[in-house]
Amino acid sequence: MAAHWCSCSRSSLLRRPSLGRTWTSSWAGRQLDARVSNLGGACGHRNFAVLTALSLCSQPKRLCHRVRRFVRRRSVEATPLQKGFSSKTMDPAEQLAIAARKAEQLAATLRQGRRPREVTVDPEVAACAAEIRQSILSMKQPVSAVVAADLVAGLSAFAKMRILHTDMLNSLRDLPRKTWMDLSMPIVAEAVTSYAQFQLEDPEFNQYLSDLLVSRGVQRIGAVKLASLTYAAATLNLGAFEGVHSLFAEAFARAELGRLGTFDLSRALWSLARLAPDVYASDTPPWASKLSQALLRQKKPPFGYSLGQVLWALPRLGLLKDSETLWDKVKGQAGREAYAEKLRQAEKSSQAELLRGLAGNCEAAGLQAAVLNAAILRAMAAEQKSAAEQILQLMADRDLWTPVTYRLAARLGSSIKGSPAAPGLTSPGQRAHKYVRALYHALAKAKLGDAASAAAALESFSRRSKRDWLKFGAADEKGEVLEEAWKSLSQGKPRLALEFGTFLGYSATKMVRQLGRDARVISFEMDPEVACLAMNFVELAGLSDVIDVRIGQCEDLVQQLKEELPPGSVDVVYMDHNQMTYHQDLSQLQESGLLSKEVLFAATQSLKPGAPLLLWNLHEAKKAGIFSELDIVSSPDCGFKEMEDWTVLAKATTTRTRSLKRRQAVTTSKAPRELALLAAECNLMRWRTAQGMVDEARWNEFVQYVRDGMQKFAGITSTRDYWPQQRWRDAARKHTYERLDY
Structure with missing residues (x-):
């Protein structure tokens, strides 16, 4: 019978009644690993599996999982991927298992001090990705739970390396529900967590994942993995689906929080606040108080980005007193993220004192x-x-x-x-x-x-x-395109413009100069130090009375603006911030009712680093009559002769577009999945640039890759050129990109 346990499928083991108490602690798992390893050194795989099963027959499920992991580990060590192996004669499932284990080993080198740049361009990573792709294409469908577990292991490894593998993501999406139900909950949690790291925009699959989690529950996973899963659910915005928030809230109400450190507690609070359908004004839920008190008891308080998340979450959970207690504890060492959130929440009368603290x-x-x-x-x-x-x-x-x-x-x-x-x-x-x-x-x-x-x-x-180069989205040729569009609105009533991404205030001052001195600009900036620099620049330009710089996350600031301004107030919108959220921010503005009937929308950096989903939404909005004009202008990027970028201009007019009431009822069609994957690659390139992994030549190539992708997958291309010299444009479009992803 022991031999049968080791050879049978994992799904059948999950249905087999337990013969004894199952070990779930990491200590017990390590002890079992050690005993399996000791037996493995003395005999072959089949014999040591039998002997292990006989000695540990009270734990059949954990036994099978550990033995299989050890066998695959030994297989990878015996068959190094870089030396090659005969994939023609190897079973695709076995090939996937070996490649996934190799991917885990490569990802582990990051924890050993290896730099992300070295891992990304490592030929072993490319070979591993190719073997995974070949095994997936050769695999018979539907796959078993054992194969799905290997798929999740490979996806997790590539997520840690920040490398997108299209075939693994598509295979995960195509897994049948039965396979998902056969997987253990820790593996399901790992799958959702890894998938969330790529921030793919796929509402249908997000709905599927939320239904899966609600139907299965989140039992039998530790508090740390529960915190990671909750953060992944919040990142994917699963709180929009029924039952997700209550699922995680109840899980944390039962969870033992002693194993959670400051970082995990901070993420859990932010995630649950993000998943909550409403803001808790007064009735604080018990699970929120439990998490907050556990965080306040920590010897080391949160810092950096985590502190900003907690300060955002606590007031939304009705824990204003805890928020003030935490702030009194950390304000002497608080960073920019924390001050940004405090400044957003503060009344005008208290912002000066907060800025004095930031200056210190x-x-x-x-x-x-x-x-x-x-x-x-x-x-x-x-x-x-x-x-x-x-x-x-x-x-x-x-x-x-x-x-x-x-x-x-x-x-x-x-x-x-x-x-x-x-x-x-x-x-x-x-x-x-x-x-x-x-x-x-x-x-x-x-x-x-x-x-x-x-x-x-x-x-x-x-x-x-x-x-000293600065990336101004409204400078040079792109600036001339924007100036022409803004100047066309200078006649008539005073205009109110909304800017996403103040930076140093350069584009805000340019808007006022073109729209007229009686115009007003409200500009959002999430970095408080950069916002302060912009306020100095605006004062230097003599425009502090018409340019209002506001500090915080754009999503929160738009919500505050909705309570401040009457409907239809915003005549001009300009975006030059995080290109991955362009489409979300525009959708929020449309739903808020703040946009006027003749609004002019403009955005730069649509091709570099790229905003494929914004381009798709605007293209569909024009087809639906939401915008009457859509102009996509190709020009050189600021400071680069042979790097193409697109400036997008979308305009609505009362005579050629739907009425405001009808426009709000229109929903655009879903973007092709290929565009969502392209957007994920754009986001990864932004991250790699911040890590110093991408130079100018690589960007020149990637921009053309995005341009070709927009034409291929959505039929979207530029409507006109604005290049000083035709030869610069021709040289830019000759570049070809060798992908860093798969």
Whole structure:
């Protein structure tokens, strides 16, 4: 019978009644692994499996799983992938098992100090991906639970390496429900967690996963894996489907939280708040209090991005008191993410004090001065003259007055003597970031109150060397396209523009110059330090009265704006932030009712790094009559002669589009799956660029890959060219891309 347990399918074992207590702890698993390994050294696989089964017959399910893992591990060690093996004679399931194990070994090298760049271009990774693809294409369908487990192992390994494998993702999506039900819950959790890392936009499969989780439940997985699964569900926005939030809320109500550290508790709180259908105004659920108290008891509080997530989640769960307790504990060491969330939540009267706290955490003197100037601006907006005077005195004591500070003091009518003497500080210090140096270059070169002079100073800084290059989406040829579109709206009523991604304030000032001095711009920026730099630049340009820089996540700020502005108020929208959320942010704006009947929508970076889903949605919206005009303009990217980018302009008119009520009822068709995969590759390229893995030549190639993909999968291409020289465009389109993904 023991031999039968080792040779039978795993699905039959899952249906076999337990003969004894099943071990679930990691300690027990390690003991079992050790006993299996010891037996394996003394005899062949078949004999050691039989002996192990006889000695541990009270644990048939865990026994079969551990023995199979050990056999495959030994198989991989005996058959190194780089030396090749005969895939023609090997069973596809066995081939997948060996390749998946090899992928796990390659992913493990990241924990051993190997850099992501080395892993991504490793020939062994390419060979492993090819073997997995070959085994999947040769596999008989439907696959068993054992094969599905190997598929999940391979997908998990590639997710850890941040490499997209299309065949594995498609195979996971095509698994029949019976196979999903036969898999153990830890493997299901690993599958959902790995899939979520690629952030694929697939509403149908997300619905399928939510139904699967609700029907199966999330029992028999540890608290750490439960936290990871909850985070994956929140990342996939599964809270939109019925029963998902209550499923995880009940699971955490029963869970033992002693094994969770600060990081997992922080993610669990954010995930459950994200999955919740509504904000808990007063009645805090017991599971939320349980998680919050466990987090507050931790010796090490959350920091960085995790702290920002917790500060976002706690008020939404009705835990304002816990949020303030945590903030009092960490505000001396809080980072930008935490301050961004606190500033978004704060009233105008308390923002100046928060910015003073942020300035205290800045190392470079130039950045401190810029943040304190922003604090003065917030105090002036809240009519807190005494608070502004206190900050001016503080800056004088520390020799932090800049040309902007002198301008603010004049506006206040302050008698405080500035230091250093006018024009003030024009050098940011040796440890200053490039963005800070760009602002101070403008302070030294531009004329106070002159928007054109200020913009020209930023442009000259960006062009003087590659080290100082700044990615302005509204500069050069793309800027000329945008200026022409904005200027067409300068006549008539004063316009309200909404900008996603302030950066240094360059594009916001350009919008005001084209729309007219009576226009107003509300600009969103998630990084509080960058937002403070932008506020200084806007004041330098003399436009603080018409440009309102707001700090926080765009999704939250749009929701706040909905409560502040009447419907149909926004005439112009410009996006140059996270290209992966362009389509989501536009959809939120459309659903909010804030857009006017003649709104002009503009976005850059649609081809580099790429926004395939936005292009699809706009293309479908024009077909549905939501927009009357759609112009996709091809031009060089800012600062690169042979790198193509697309500027998208979509316009609605009252005479040629549906009425507002009918437009809101229109739903565009679902994007092809190939576009969702292309969008995932664009997102991976953004991450690889941040890791220093992608150079200019690789981007030139990838841009053409995205362009070809839009034409092939959606029939979308540029409507006109705006290139200074035709030969630059021709040279750009000759590049071919060798994929880093599979």
